[in-house]
Amino acid sequence: MTVAVIGANGGIGRRLLSRLERAGHDAIGVVRSEDQFDAVQDRGAEPRLGDLEGEFAPALDGADAVVFTAGAGGSTGWDKTLMVDLWGARRTIAACEERGIHRYVMISSRGTADPSSGYEPLRPYLVAKRCADDYVKRSSLDATILRPTSLTDEDGTGRIAAAFEPAGGGPDIPRADVARVVVACLADDATVGHTIELYGGETPVEEAVHPEE
Template structure:
């Protein structure tokens, strides 16, 4: 399957490209800058395309059979970029997937998204953007999966996760490596039982296969 990775140069996106390179899938890595192309090719991308979520990036969908949306404005930007990238970029990507007939769409979201009003003021715009993007994706005719991880770390992949479609009662003291998040994002691609599903994700005691089979 040819998988368009939107946000391929991000911290999770790079790991998604590596996961795809180690799988039977082909990664089409979408990046904003020409100088990022070689790096993504080194990570294993079969094809690298230029695209900017704040502009027209419809050409990036050429040849794609699935999408993994892992883009984010990052913690150093303001609410304006959160709106144009995390929210509007995700909405445009879903609409383009519908227009291009790319049915499979996997979206990286966040724990806390269901109740953004409970967050502090600095984090609230991010969760509002993710919540609206998630809601919009669920209103499409796409075969979507929405993955909502907890606090992210840079630890090595453990291969051990826990998922919850109902939501965890608490994530105190818990987190998940970005590498495990990428593993799950790729792992759901060909699992019919994960389509039209939204679930939270933390490091746990089960293999990815075991955890995803429980959904």
């Protein structure tokens, strides 16, 4: 499968490119600057330019699936959160529909089930992510929404806890394990239509994300 990763230079994105290559997929790494091309190629992916605040849709050409793991980050303002995390995500969903790309994996966030009760300084971010989630749910795409808790840069363990209903909290999760979850979901069509909270845990990733019958 050809998988376009939006946010390919990010913490999850970089790890995901390597894991996609190991799983035998062709990856397209969508980044904002040509300075990031070498890093994308080093991870076995084809680099393409795309800016969620500008032009990015041609970078998705030829993809069978799109993973959204971009984000404005905590050091920008809420204006960027709106333009990237909400509107940028929404534009990627529309671009997939226009191009006939059906499979989509959204990296959302824990806390988006009820942004009003989330950690107060993060509520605008949680609202933006929730609105993007709602948009993908209403789209025609075969989407899986992943809602990880706080991310770490520790080595992955290949083991997590997955909750198909809001769980309220749990241990932090390494970005490496979230990347592994994405690849597992792409390989498991039963995850389409599901929203899954992700925490650190003890269940092998592929088992954890497979919904019970």
